Amino acid sequence: MIVTLEPFETITRKISGAKYPTLSLVVPYMYLLKNNFAPNEEENETLDTYLSLIYGSNGEEEDSDVASDDEYIPSGGTRQYWQHSHHQFHHQRRGNTQNRGQSQGRGRRRGGASTSHPVESNLDDINTVEYLQPVNTEGLLQKVRAAIFLSLDELWTVPSNIMLVATFLDPRFKNFDWCNGNGKDEAKQLVQELYNAKKDFLPRNSINSIISSSDDDDDIFKALKVNKERVQDDDEVMLYLQQKQVRLKDDPLKWWSVNEITLPILAQIARKYLSIPAASVPSERLFSDAGNHISARRTRLSPELVNKMLFLKRNSDIFDIFPPLN
Numbered sequence: 330m331i332v333t334l335e336p337f338e339t340i341t342r343k344i345s346g347a348k349y350p351t352l353s354l355v356v357p358y359m360y361l362l363k364n365n366f367a368p369n370e371e372e373n374e375t376l377d378t379y380l381s382l383i384y385g386s387n388g389e390e391e392d393s394d395v396a397s398d399d400e401y402i403p404s405g406g407t408r409q410y411w412q413h414s415h416h417q418f419h420h421q422r423r424g425n426t427q428n429r430g431q432s433q434g435r436g437r438r439r440g441g442a443s444t445s446h447p448v449e450s451n452l453d454d455i456n457t458v459e460y461l462q463p464v465n466t467e468g469l470l471q472k473v474r475a476a477i478f479l480s481l482d483e484l485w486t487v488p489s490n491i492m493l494v495a496t497f498l499d500p501r502f503k504n505f506d507w508c509n510g511n512g513k514d515e516a517k518q519l520v521q522e523l524y525n526a527k528k529d530f531l532p533r534n535s536i537n538s539i540i541s542s543s544d545d546d547d548d549i550f551k552a553l554k555v556n557k558e559r560v561q562d563d564d565e566v567m568l569y570l571q572q573k574q575v576r577l578k579d580d581p582l583k584w585w586s587v588n589e590i591t592l593p594i595l596a597q598i599a600r601k602y603l604s605i606p607a608a609s610v611p612s613e614r615l616f617s618d619a620g621n622h623i624s625a626r627r628t629r630l631s632p633e634l635v636n637k638m639l640f641l642k643r644n645s646d647i648f649d650i651f652p653p654l655n
Contacts, residue, residue, distance in 0.1 A: 333470055336365055345610040350581060350603040353499035356488045360508045363485070366478040379475035382468070488512070491602065494519050498599040500575045500584045520598070521566050527594050528565075565592045618642055 340358045344351050368374035496502050497516035505513040569592055575584055581603055589596040618639055623630060630638075 330470065330473070333473060336362060345608065347605060347608075347611045349605070350495070350499070351605050352492060353495040353502060353581070353603055355492045356496045356512070357502055357507050359481075359485050359488065363478065363481050366474050366481065368478070379479055382472050382475045383479060490519055494523065494598075495602040495604070498595065498602055499581045500572070501577050501579065501581060503570065504574055506574075517566065517570075520595075523598050524566055524594055527598065565595045568592065569595055615639065615643070 340362065343354060344358065368376060368379060493512060493516040496505075497513070497520050505511065505516070572588075575581070581599075585592075585596050585599050585603070619635065622635060622638055
């Protein structure tokens with residue numbers, strides 16, 4: 330079971346990052362999960378096989394009926410089994426209550442005072458441990474895989490447009506190789522519409538911002554040269570697709586920073602969509618770090634010192650705190 334659910338743990342950690350773009354990772358990870366739990370053709374598994382495992386051969390849940398016969402005890406792990414055990418528990422509890430009331434009634438005198446003879450404790454008390462049948466775990470992992478895939482296939486059928494645009498503008502995933510190109514045309518069309526809406530206003534502003542923010546004449550003439558080339562090929566989307574796809578470990582924001590002069594319009598769009606969605610993960614991590622520093626034996630730490638310790642802890646990867654080992 331741990332191996333089966335391990336991809337969820339890994340993807341949750343990646344999506345919960347707060348120092349790199351995460352919105353563009355949602356669609357690739359979604360396809361990765363669905364492919365990981367998809368029916369295995371080598372084992373002759375199909376979608377109908379998964380449906381039969383979850384809903385039964387007749388298209389209904391296998392354990393949807395309530396067991397009405399008390400003598401029939403279903404196999405462990407099915408819904409009838411737990412319903413039967415629940416029914417037996419309440420039936421036994423009602424019987425114990427009636428027996429206890431009758432024994433107390435016999436033990437009282439006519440005047441209402443109880444006799445001096447102690448009443449024996451009921452051995453069939455509800456707190457008595459009752460050993461149930463072992464649960465049948467045969468084929469459990471296959472049922473779990475089937476349930477996960479059917480849930481993913483139902484809930485994640487159509488990705489949102491924002492996620493498709495973010496994935497397309499990530500130079501690591503722009504070719505949609507991880508899903509055999511499915512969804513690339515739709516994402517390209519969405520980005521093309523955004524690009525067409527901006528291209529009449531951004532080029533002049535981009536060049537002016539480059540000239541005003543740079544003292545190097547080479548950068549100014551480079552921008553003019555790029556602008557002249559863009560007159561011949563004014564479609565940045567096609568130019569973006571013609572460029573080489575970067576490695577997975579490369580930073581997409583650094584790539585756009587380097588290619589901002591060549592693709593000024595797409596660079597602004599990418600800066601908007603290659604974002605980190607707001608989440609509670611950073612604050613939860615901060616609370617965890619504070620709990621690790623403030624313990625029962627360190628209760629006299631001043632707030633200023635704790636603030637500095639947490640600041641160094643959260644930003645330790647930016648600057649070298651400790652000297653190298655060698």
